[in-house]
Amino acid sequence: MPDRLTAIPASEHTLLTALAQSDAAAFTEIYDRYWQLLLETAYQRLGDQDQAMDVVQDVFVKLWDQRETLDIQHLRAYLQTAVRYRVYNLIALQKVNDTYFKYLSLLDQSSGAADYFVLYTELEQQFKQILEQMPEKRREVFDLRHVEGLSTKEIAAQLNITQKTVQNQLIKALDSIREILTALLILLINGPH
Template identity: 70%
Template sequence: MADQNQHEQHLLFALSQSDECAFAEIYKTYWKLLHDTAYKRLGDEDQAKDVVQDIFVKLWDQRETLAIDNLKAYLQTAARYQVYNLIAREKVNDTYFKYLASFETSLGGADQHVLYSELQERFGVILNKMPLKRREVFELRYEEGLSTHDIAEKLNITQKTVQNQLIKAVDSIKEALFMLFLLLAFLFRSI
């Protein structure tokens, strides 16, 4: 156990010095454990891989400033944290869609058509205002159904960049549509 701890500390020191071999060894040693941790909670292979990728990207990005006593515990905690953040974001997205569905059931046919057309128009405007790469990433993910890994390969960018662009795209869409939902809720309650 002491030898394992010493070896981890040696790896962490080497990592802090930007030693790519140390990073590769950490990656090989802990990838499966982190993947299994994420997959057990998410039940989705692509999302689990994305979580693990995020963890290792952050580990590399913060290598010079990290103070880790127990690498295994640190990485497992990071995996759980990433999973919880992902679930929380999805629940927020779910709330908007449930809210929209409640409008559908309470509106008549003509009103539904007007609402749907307005939402489509607003969505198009939001997409067109996005930077070109962000819009391309968003469309590849949500219209073509590609994984973040596949998008990264197709666009020759990192998976982390893909994830960051998706988060920014979804946040801007949620913000714009939320204001429309509030306005519609106010209008329909006063009718």
Template identity: 40%
Template sequence: MNSINPNLSNDAELLQHMEQGSKHAFNVLYEKYWSQTYSNAYKRLKDDDQAKDVVQEIFTHIWLKKETLHIDNLPAYLNIAVRNRVFKLIEKQKLIHPFFDTLETMPAMYLQADANLLWKEFFRSYEALLTTLPPQRQLIFRLRFQEDLPTKNIATQLGLCRKTVQNQLGKAIEQLRISLLQLLTVLITLLSATAN
């Protein structure tokens, strides 16, 4: 039996009904905890879209895995789930953002002729690396990290859904991550040598 008293606020009972497949029980829990979970994610990310995505992913995961999760304390579970997903997201972005921060500040830091040659050489290698990406993925990557456009705007501009843009970015980052960091390390080493 999946009929539930609409005034029921007992999480344990709702979770039990949800495990048995009650969409209504899930919706009650979703309504009850959405704001709190969003607020928790937003506090960490300071980005409305990303925070909403994190919350959506967590609740989708709960529903899809309802029969095997067996959650005892939903607020505690949500708190840990937000923390883990935010960490994952930040780790992914941290690998790329410092790279572009460095790209922006380097020309100003190293103005001598040797460094400029190294810089040009580096940029050629970087561009060659980007062209190894499939055309659409390359465009999305450039719009996000070189034009600094949010994924929402990129999706609108390219007529894609945000999820597609995010998936393509994730794949581009995976593909480029190691090569970009190696390139950057080589450049910093060479520039340090020419600066001394």
């Protein structure tokens, strides 16, 4: 079957059937056929080549990992939808992170008010505690991204890990700070205006 796939362009149905049977040649054909389209789809929404490549790679990893259980009718549409979904999740996580640091910065600037000073101090302590409780590698990845400002590609190269691992660690780190972000936003909304 691999020879037939490389010799004659296969239909989506043929590729999906072969993929479900763990045919690596079918996966390679799908990858080669759709990589550029998916990269352009992700890049249009993110505007960042490294992040777009991470998203596309994640989609293909998931396709391979779930190859035996996926029920895909239209491969191209499925892959593009998967990319859009990953992009929206990435944007949402980034907004959570940006919002947290924006409000933390605002609190720092307005910390002259006694209530805000107490609030800021408490939140800062909680944030430091969350960072201290993170596994060492996760905290290192988080610091390199959000303190040093490195891209996921630069972090992966510096720590000798994959960009996928960097992304996973960043997502887990952001999940850890969601609770404190929620508390901060509630207190800011209910605080003095």
